[in-house]
Amino acid sequence: DCNSDLALRVYSSRLLGQEPKLVIHGGGNTSVKTKFQVFGQTTDVLCVKGSGWDLGQIEPAGLPAVKINPLKDLIKLKELSDEDMVNTQRANLLDSSAPNPSVETLLHAFLPHKFIDHTHSDAILTLCNQPNGDEICKDIFGNQLVYVPYIMPGFALAKQSKICFDQATETAGSEPIGMLLLKHGLVSFGETAKEAYTRMIDLVTMAENKIDQLRKGRLPQAKTTSNVATASDVAPILRGLLSRTNPNDSGKYQRLILEYRTNPKINKYVGGKELKKYSQKGTVTPDHVIRIKPKPLILSTPQIDKLDAWETEAKEQIQSYIFEYKQYFNRNNQSFGNSKTALDPTPRIILIPGLGLFATGANSKSAKIAGDLGEVNAQVITNAQEIGSFECISEKEIFEIEHWSLEQAKLGKARVKPLERQVAVITGAGSGIGKATAQAFAAEGAEVVMLDIVVGPAQELAKKIGGTALHCDVTDKKSIAKALAKTCELYGGIDVLVSNAGAAWEGEIGTVSPEKLQASFELNFWSHQLMAQASVKIMRRQRTGGCLLFNTSKQAVNPGRNFGPYGLPKATTLFLMKQYALDHGKDGIRSNAVNADRIRSGLLTDKFITSRAAARGIDKEKYMSNNLLKEEVVGSDVANAFVYLAKATKTSAAVLTVDGGNIEASLR
Ligand code: ZN
Numbered sequence: 001d002c003n004s005d006l007a008l009r010v011y012s013s014r015l016l017g018q019e020p021k022l023v024i025h026g027g028g029n030t031s032v033k034t035k036f037q038v039f040g041q042t043t044d045v046l047c048v049k050g051s052g053w054d055l056g057q058i059e060p061a062g063l064p065a066v067k068i069n070p071l072k073d074l075i076k077l078k079e080l081s082d083e084d085m086v087n088t089q090r091a092n093l094l095d096s097s098a099p100n101p102s103v104e105t106l107l108h109a110f111l112p113h114k115f116i117d118h119t120h121s122d123a124i125l126t127l128c129n130q131p132n133g134d135e136i137c138k139d140i141f142g143n144q145l146v147y148v149p150y151i152m153p154g155f156a157l158a159k160q161s162k163i164c165f166d167q168a169t170e171t172a173g174s175e176p177i178g179m180l181l182l183k184h185g186l187v188s189f190g191e192t193a194k195e196a197y198t199r200m201i202d203l204v205t206m207a208e209n210k211i212d213q214l215r216k217g218r219l220p221q222a223k224t225t226s227n228v229a230t231a232s233d234v235a236p237i238l239r240g241l242l243s244r245t246n247p248n249d250s251g252k253y254q255r256l257i258l259e260y261r262t263n264p265k266i267n268k269y270v271g272g273k274e275l276k277k278y279s280q281k282g283t284v285t286p287d288h289v290i291r292i293k294p295k296p297l298i299l300s301t302p303q304i305d306k307l308d309a310w311e312t313e314a315k316e317q318i319q320s321y322i323f324e325y326k327q328y329f330n331r332n333n334q335s336f337g338n339s340k341t342a343l344d345p346t347p348r349i350i351l352i353p354g355l356g357l358f359a360t361g362a363n364s365k366s367a368k369i370a371g372d373l374g375e376v377n378a379q380v381i382t383n384a385q386e387i388g389s390f391e392c393i394s395e396k397e398i399f400e401i402e403h404w405s406l407e408q409a410k411l412g413k414a415r416v417k418p419l420e421r422q423v424a425v426i427t428g429a430g431s432g433i434g435k436a437t438a439q440a441f442a443a444e445g446a447e448v449v450m451l452d453i454v455v456g457p458a459q460e461l462a463k464k465i466g467g468t469a470l471h472c473d474v475t476d477k478k479s480i481a482k483a484l485a486k487t488c489e490l491y492g493g494i495d496v497l498v499s500n501a502g503a504a505w506e507g508e509i510g511t512v513s514p515e516k517l518q519a520s521f522e523l524n525f526w527s528h529q530l531m532a533q534a535s536v537k538i539m540r541r542q543r544t545g546g547c548l549l550f551n552t553s554k555q556a557v558n559p560g561r562n563f564g565p566y567g568l569p570k571a572t573t574l575f576l577m578k579q580y581a582l583d584h585g586k587d588g589i590r591s592n593a594v595n596a597d598r599i600r601s602g603l604l605t606d607k608f609i610t611s612r613a614a615a616r617g618i619d620k621e622k623y624m625s626n627n628l629l630k631e632e633v634v635g636s637d638v639a640n641a642f643v644y645l646a647k648a649t650k651t652s653a654a655v656l657t658v659d660g661g662n663i664e665a666s667l668r
Contacts, residue, residue: 017055031108050099064098106158113189123207232485239492240542258492262356269378296349332399417445428501430457432601436635474527505565524569545588554597558665581653597659628661
């Protein structure tokens with residue numbers, strides 16, 4: 001029973017929000033002025049985008065209703081603090097549990113139009129972020145638009161917008177159809193949702209056409225380097241450097257998640273001759289700065305045979321980035337009476353000519369958002385350079401918005417989960433113990449990469465729990481290399497390996513064929529060695545330690561009758577675990593195993609259970625719960641053991657038994 005104005009507002013907001021050239025990641029906002037019934041009384045309200053909602057997926061609840069008359073009255077004030085603004089907006093919400101109305105609510109409230117749309121259109125930003133941006137725009141749009149010089153969002157911008165609107169209406173004699181917030185974005189007005197939307201699209205199309213007219217040529221490119229290292233080789237080095245250069249309170253390192261991006265547009269931007277000039281001026285619209293900081297870090301092109309030298313140089317560049325960022329904070333904080341809170345100084349965007357762009361974040365979600373904004377900035381700045389020269393708001397203005405409490409509030413304060421900032425690779429993740437383990441690691445905040453030889457079920461799982469599913473044959477070195485390279489591109493490296501994939505072979509040891517024993521060794525021993533070796537190589541590049549976890553079996557310590565083909569390689573894997581603990585403890589890499597027994601899975605099928613129960617001379621039910629506790633052990637029990645070991649930072653070379661209790665298989 002949604003108000004029809006609001007329904008239309010939702011519909012056209014989604015249209016705007018689903019066009020990335022207009023709006024991405026919570027950017028832009030929309031409103032409608034309508035009437036709601038409150039306890040039988042008709043009340044004038046403004047339904048305006050709520051903080052934390054994306055226009056592309058917005059619902060009526062994402063456009064909270066605020067009583068408009070008390071908001072309109074605020075224009076009489078000379079100034080209004082942020083706290084008082086937010087409080088007044090919240091105090092006038094019809095639903096006290098609604099999200100905070102947008103920081104641009106007052107701009108919507110002060111202007112008279114029924115429907116108002118606001119976007120940070122790429123084309124508009126390309127034009128107004130020029131030294132003579134206002135002239136160019138006035139030339140295109142004339143008195144169709146009201147022009148508002150840059151002011152930080154909030155009360156002052158809202159009030160100035162209304163003043164400019166009134167002046168423009170008076171002098172032009174005709175009503176403008178929209179407003180240009182210089183170096184920020186575009187606003188369109190309408191009596192209907194359709195009118196405001198159509199005007200937005202028409203204005204943006206005019207801007208796009210103007211860019212085509214003004215384009216002088218392709219962004220001049222620097223000389224290219226040959227022998228460029230791959231992103232998957234570079235990512236763990238870079239991730240390690242960034243994590244170690246900005247340690248957390250414990251003083252060791254603070255891991256980041258990295259995401260690699262490349263395409264012809266990114267490459268043109270990072271390959272530009274003047275990259276060091278145009279990339280260091282600031283973001284294309286103010287609110288991007290909270291996600292990507294004012295400046296990206298630029299690193300030189302890494303060559304495949306000179307990665308050590310590149311690492312040394314990159315380390316210095318990261319250190320000086322952090323040093324300069326802190327100086328930037330101190331320098332500008334003085335102008336605000338030292339009232340601002342310092343933010344994490346590590347770069348969010350890293351540009352590498354010849355390679356592309358790396359985005360960073362505390363988790364893959366924030367790295368992805370930074371990557372998307374980094375790409376938009378690359379695109380807009382390239383276009384701005386191709387028609388003239390990119391120019392944005394001043395350092396002080398950028399600083400003010402970056403450290404504005406209302407902008408920082410947009411980032412939210414999610415509870416930090418124990419395995420956040422860690423990348424866990426799980427083999428055999430499509431079913432059974434592997435699936436339960438992927439779920440358990442995701443629930444603890446880890447980025448999960450699910451490998452399986454049959455990728456379908458792992459992909460289904462990824463849809464539910466996030467993370468990435470990749471095809472991998474763990475007995476094939478090339479297949480492993482490919483899957484881990486992709487992992488490095490998507491997340492920056494590896495912190496935890498859960499080497500879980502396995503399968504069971506039966507046979508009497510005196511008569512079993514060498515082929516059968518060999519096949520079991522391929523999967524139940526060699527795959528663990530290949531996965532662990534490839535993972536350790538990446539962990540050593542990061543130099544932030546790591547954790548290897550092996551799924552061994554009760555068979556490794558207590559052989560079952562006619563189960564040698566399975567037990568022998570598992571026993572070897574148990575010693576493999578110890579060897580990694582011994583040889584790579586110096587690298588901060590821990591190595592542990594879980595000894596599980598009798599878990600229903602793709603490996604332990606009903607048919608197999610019947611066969612094993614017969615081998616022990618008992619029935620199926622008894623076989624499954626034939627342990628000291630008389631309780632069946634399930635996949636999630638084993639998954640929880642892997643999670644525990646991943647967190648047990650002082651434990652290495654240990655075997656954790658998850659079998660309901662079995663004296664014959666117990667370790668001493
Ligand atoms: Zn805006």
